[in-house]
Structures are given as structure tokens and as C-alpha cells.
Amino acid sequence: MSTVHRATAAPRIVATTLLGGLITGLLGMASVAAEETPDAQLEIVLDSSGSMGAADPGGGTKIEAARAALNGAVDVLPDEAAVGVRVYGGRYDDEARGCTDTRLVTPLGPLDRTASKAAFAGLRPLGYTPIAFSLEQAATDFTTQGPRTIVLVSDGEETCGGNPCEVARTLAQAGVDLRVDTVGYAADPATRQQLQCIAEATGGQYS
Structure with a gap:
């Protein structure tokens, strides 16, 4: 590898490692709960x-860095973890469809690293960025009555007029055992504030 290539690659490795560390930390806490509660x-x-x-x-794009970080995080989850993947955005560039663009790409079930990585790829x-709508949909994805954790990764705030913080409060008040941990990726102050509010409303953690 040339000196120039190493110099270019180094910041990217650091950025991906930092993001991966945040995600892995939150997933790790959730996996401890999984070990204690089947x-x-x-x-x-x-x-x-x-x-x-x-x-x-x-270097590269945010989605590439997020993909690499998530792949690394999935690799260290325990085999017994029950994991699903939902995404928002990615299909439509018009507001009418884009603001309801969220889908469950890997249903909740026993950890399938291959399927999860294929979803990321x-x-x-x-x-x-329909965060509020996506949280509402994500809350209906769970198939058990045990502890439920959502790890929300976003680089921006809601862009569809929803109120994700209010949705989080509503979910918390519903008496469901659900916490939302949030990861702000290169987030600006407004995004950080919104993600912190979501996490705090459900007893989760913002990173």
C-alpha cells in the first residue's frame, strides 16, 4: 500500500471504528439482556x-461507513441473540412515498449474520427521514412480550413533519417493555437533541 493510500485510508478506518464502537456498545448491552432473558x-x-x-x-460515503460498522457489530453479537433489521429511506425520492418509506428487511428471529449483512449491503x-413513522412501525415488529430494544442509527433529524420524541413518549407510556437507544452519526446539534430526546423518553441511551 502506498504512503498516500495509507494516509487516505487511515481517517476512514478511524471513523468507521468509532461508529462501530458506538453501535457495538449499544448492541452489546442489548445482548446481555438477551442472555439474561430468553x-x-x-x-x-x-x-x-x-x-x-x-x-x-x-472517505467514501456515510452509508458505506455505517455498513462496515454494522457488519462488525453483528459479528460480535452472541449466537443466541434475537435480531431484526428495519430501514427507512432508500426507495423513493418524492415526499408522498418517501415519508412512509420504511420496511423490515430482516424479521426478528434467531441471529442470522448472513441475512443481516445482505440487508446492509x-x-x-x-x-x-421518517423517523417518527419508522419508530411506530418498529414497535409492532416484536414477536415476544419480553424486553425489547431498538437501536436507531441516523445522521439527520426527522424530515417528514413527524415528532419522534412524542412517539417515543407515547411508546413509553403504553406500558410496553421497550427502550430506544440512539446513535447520531456525524449529527448536527438539532439531530443530537432529537435523538437524545428519543432515548431519554424510553430510558435508552444516546451515543
């Missing part, structure tokens, strides 16, 4: 909106 479930909710196609500070950055 019916615990974890769902990753990932931003695939147009902003994720922007340049990553370390298929992500293409496009469209809007």
Missing part, C-alpha cells in the same frame, strides 16, 4: 435516506 429481542433501525450518500469525513441512500 425472550428479549433487538431491532436495528437504520437510516438509508439521501443524506447518507454524503461524503464521510474519513442492499442499502442505497435516497429520499426522506
Whole structure:
């Protein structure tokens, strides 16, 4: 590897490692719950909106860095973890469809690393950021009554007029054992504030 290539690659490796560390830490806490409570479930909710196609500070794009970080995080989850993957954005660039663009790409069930990585690999950055709607949908994905954890990864705030913080409060008040941990990826102050509010409303953690 040339000196120039190493110099270019180094920041990207650091950025991906930092993001991966945040995600792995949150997934690790959820996996501890899974070991202690067999019916615990974890769902990753990932931003695939147009902003994720922007340049990553370390090189490449944000979606590429997120994909690499998530692949690494999935590798260290325990085999017994029950994991699902939901994404928002990625299919439509018009507001009418983009603001309901969220889908469960890997249903909750026994950890399938191959399926999870295939879901990450298929992500293409496009469209809007319907966080509130995605949280509402994610809450209905769980198939057990045990502890439920959502790990929400986003680089931006809601762009569809929803109120994710209010949705989080509503979920918390519903008496469901659900916490939402949030990861702000290269997030600006407004995004950090929104993601912190979501996490705090459900007893989760913002990173």
C-alpha cells in the first residue's frame, strides 16, 4: 500500500471504528439482556435516506461507513441473540412515498449474520427521514412480550413533519417493555437533541 493510500485510508478506518464502537456498545448491552432473558429481542433501525450518500469525513460515503460498522457489530453479537433489521429511506425520492418509506428487511428471529449483512449491503441512500413513522412501525415488529430494544442509527433529524420524541413518549407510556437507544452519526446539534430526546423518553441511551 502506498504512503498516500495509507494516509487516505487511515481517517476512514478511524471513523468507521468509532461508529462501530458506538453501535457495538449499544448492541452489546442489548445482548446481555438477551442472555439474561430468553425472550428479549433487538431491532436495528437504520437510516438509508439521501443524506447518507454524503461524503464521510474519513472517505467514501456515510452509508458505506455505517455498513462496515454494522457488519462488525453483528459479528460480535452472541449466537443466541434475537435480531431484526428495519430501514427507512432508500426507495423513493418524492415526499408522498418517501415519508412512509420504511420496511423490515430482516424479521426478528434467531441471529442470522448472513441475512443481516445482505440487508446492509442492499442499502442505497435516497429520499426522506421518517423517523417518527419508522419508530411506530418498529414497535409492532416484536414477536415476544419480553424486553425489547431498538437501536436507531441516523445522521439527520426527522424530515417528514413527524415528532419522534412524542412517539417515543407515547411508546413509553403504553406500558410496553421497550427502550430506544440512539446513535447520531456525524449529527448536527438539532439531530443530537432529537435523538437524545428519543432515548431519554424510553430510558435508552444516546451515543
